[in-house]
Amino acid sequence: MHGTRQMAVNIGNLDKSRPWAQLSCLFGECLLPPSTFNMFVKQSKIRKEMGLQALAIVILDTDIMNTIKQQLTSAYQEVGIEHAFFTSIDEAIQWLEQQHIELDSQFITQFYNDHPL
Structure with missing residues (x-):
């Protein structure tokens, strides 16, 4: 819950007159149950x-x-968000660039150096 609130604060501080991107790191078996999935889609929209x-x-x-990718792809395609999956921060940064x-x-890079994965 704290992470969701912090994310809302961070997004609130963005200059929304320009497009922005997000880099997310997921660890372990992070699947969403149906009720959470629906909320996730709404928040993504x-x-x-x-x-x-x-x-x-x-x-x-x-x-x-593969299961995580399928679930997230389903959500992001429903909303129409361009997305891609990676196994390293460096690959993700290159794609975002x-x-x-x-x-x-x-x-x-400094953030992830300070907060190792």
Whole structure:
């Protein structure tokens, strides 16, 4: 719950006059039950309306990667958010840099250096 609130604060601080992107890191077996999935789709739609243009998803330490990808792809396709899956932060950053969005890759790299995966 704290993470959801913090994410809302972070998104609220964005300059929504320009498109923005998100980089998410998922660990372990992170599947959404149907009720949570529906809320996730609604929140994703709101983020898209607020300017979310692309989403890079790094998935680590899981035995069900394909299942996670299928579930998230279903949600993001329903909303119409450009997304891609990766197994490293560096790959995700490279993809985001190609999405024509202003990106501070040095800050992202420093963040993940300070908060190891």
